[in-house]
Amino acid sequence: MSFRALNFFSMTRSMCAGIFLVSAAAAMLLAAPCTALSAESSIYNIEDPERLMFTIRLSMTVGDQAKVIFPDGREVDAGRIKAVPIKSRHPGFTASKYGIGGQVIASAANAHHIQISVEDGAGRTMSLIPSQTFAVAPGYGTSFIVEGVGGSGLWGRYAPYVSSPVYIINRAGMPVFFNNIQLFQFATAVEIRVYRPDDDIEYIEIENREGGSAWYHDASGDHQFAVVESGVTGTGRFEGTMYQGLGRVRANHPGVICISTCRKPEIGGFQIVPVSHTYSKEMQRTRRMSQYIVLRGIEFEDLTGRPPFFRGSIRPGDTDVTDSREGWVIGKIDGEWQELPDISGLTENSLTGIEAFRIYLS
Numbered sequence: 001m002s003f004r005a006l007n008f009f010s011m012t013r014s015m016c017a018g019i020f021l022v023s024a025a026a027a028m029l030l031a032a033p034c035t036a037l038s039a040e041s042s043i044y045n046i047e048d049p050e051r052l053m054f055t056i057r058l059s060m061t062v063g064d065q066a067k068v069i070f071p072d073g074r075e076v077d078a079g080r081i082k083a084v085p086i087k088s089r090h091p092g093f094t095a096s097k098y099g100i101g102g103q104v105i106a107s108a109a110n111a112h113h114i115q116i117s118v119e120d121g122a123g124r125t126m127s128l129i130p131s132q133t134f135a136v137a138p139g140y141g142t143s144f145i146v147e148g149v150g151g152s153g154l155w156g157r158y159a160p161y162v163s164s165p166v167y168i169i170n171r172a173g174m175p176v177f178f179n180n181i182q183l184f185q186f187a188t189a190v191e192i193r194v195y196r197p198d199d200d201i202e203y204i205e206i207e208n209r210e211g212g213s214a215w216y217h218d219a220s221g222d223h224q225f226a227v228v229e230s231g232v233t234g235t236g237r238f239e240g241t242m243y244q245g246l247g248r249v250r251a252n253h254p255g256v257i258c259i260s261t262c263r264k265p266e267i268g269g270f271q272i273v274p275v276s277h278t279y280s281k282e283m284q285r286t287r288r289m290s291q292y293i294v295l296r297g298i299e300f301e302d303l304t305g306r307p308p309f310f311r312g313s314i315r316p317g318d319t320d321v322t323d324s325r326e327g328w329v330i331g332k333i334d335g336e337w338q339e340l341p342d343i344s345g346l347t348e349n350s351l352t353g354i355e356a357f358r359i360y361l362s
Helices: 003-008 013-044 094-098 181-186 239-243 275-279 281-288
Strands: 052-059 065-069 075-083 103-108 112-119 122-132 143-149 166-169 175-177 189-195 203-207 213-218 221-230 248-253 256-260 269-274 292-297 329-333 336-339 354-360
Touching: 052 075, 075 122, 094 103, 094 112, 094 122, 094 275, 112 181, 112 189, 166 181, 203 221, 239 248, 239 256, 256 354, 269 275, 269 281, 275 281, 275 292, 281 292
Parallel strands: 122 143, 269 292
Antiparallel strands: 052 065, 052 189, 065 075, 075 143, 103 112, 103 248, 112 122, 166 175, 166 189, 203 213, 203 354, 213 221, 221 292, 248 256, 256 269, 329 336, 329 354
16 A cells, blocks of 8 residues: 555554555565575575475464375375464574574474574474374474374474475465564464485494594495594483384484484483583583483584584484385494394493494485
8 A cells, every 4th residue: 555545545644654564564474485585595505396305284274184295296194283383482492502594403203393593592493293292392382283193104204304494385375484483473384395315325323432433324435424522331211212113213403313222112212412512501411421422523623413413314213114224223233233222211331232323314
C-alpha cells in the first residue's frame, strides 16, 4: 500500500508506521530465499542436486505425516506428528556453540537438533525426537515429536548428517534458509535436505592408545586426521544408547562421536571427543575418565566441527538395515577385526583389550 493510499484514507502517522513495518517484514521474508541462501552457500557450498539423497518434511500441523521425499518424487510416511515446537531453546547444548545457523547440529538415534543461530556464544536450537525416547537436550516445547522409536526410521536409515541444511516453507510455499528465529512464525513446514557427503569415505579408524593415529579411508587410500591423546578402557551410562544396537554409532555432533557397546534396551557405550571440547566447563573431567577417546589435531589444530569425524559424514546406524554397514563399529582384538564385546553400564577396564576401532561410513 502506498503512502498516497494511506493519505486518501486519512490514517494516522502511527498506523502508517505500523503498516510500513509489516510490509517491510513481508518483503524481507519473500526475499530471504535469495539473500540468506546466497550468503550461506558461499560458506558451505554443499547443495549439489546430484548428491541429494532425500528431504525430511515436517508439517507444522499436528496429525500430519512426517515425510521422507526422494528426488524422483517418491514419498515415505515417517510417522504422525504428535507435537510441533512453540519456541526455541537458548542456550542449546554445549557443543552447539561450534555450529552455524541453518543446519543440523546433531544427529542421533534418540534425537536430532537443528541449529538456528549462535547468539552470545551459545546455539539457539530446535529438535526432532521420536515419541518413544529419552532426550535431555531439547527442553519443553522446543521439539517436533513424531511417532517412532529411537534407532530406526528418521533416527536410523533416514537420519540427517551434521551440516544438513534446514529450511522453513513459508505461507507462499517458498523455502527460506532457517538461520533466524523470527522466520519461524511464518513457517507451514520445516525441511531438512540430506546430501551424500562429498568425500565418499568408506570408514574411519582410531588406534586405541596414547600417541596412536586416527585416519579416514577412501578410494585414494588412508588420510591421517588426528593423534590420540588418550584411549578408552571403559564404558559409561550414556542414556541414548538404550535406543541403539551393539556396535553402532549412537550420535554425532561437532564435539562427539558416541558408540553403543550393548544391545537394546541396555545402556552402555563410549565417546570420541576433540581435545578442545574437553576444555568446556562441564567436559573438563572427561580428560581423566576411562570412557572417552580424546583426539587432537596433527598440528594441534582445533578439531571441533571438522569433517569427517565431527561434521558431515557420520549418521547413527540403523539395526533394522541389513544391506549397509553405515554406522557399524567393530574393534581389533588380538590383531583381528571383530564385533565389539557386549558391555553395558559403568565400567573402567572392559575395553582394555581393544587395539583399534573402525567406524563404517558407507
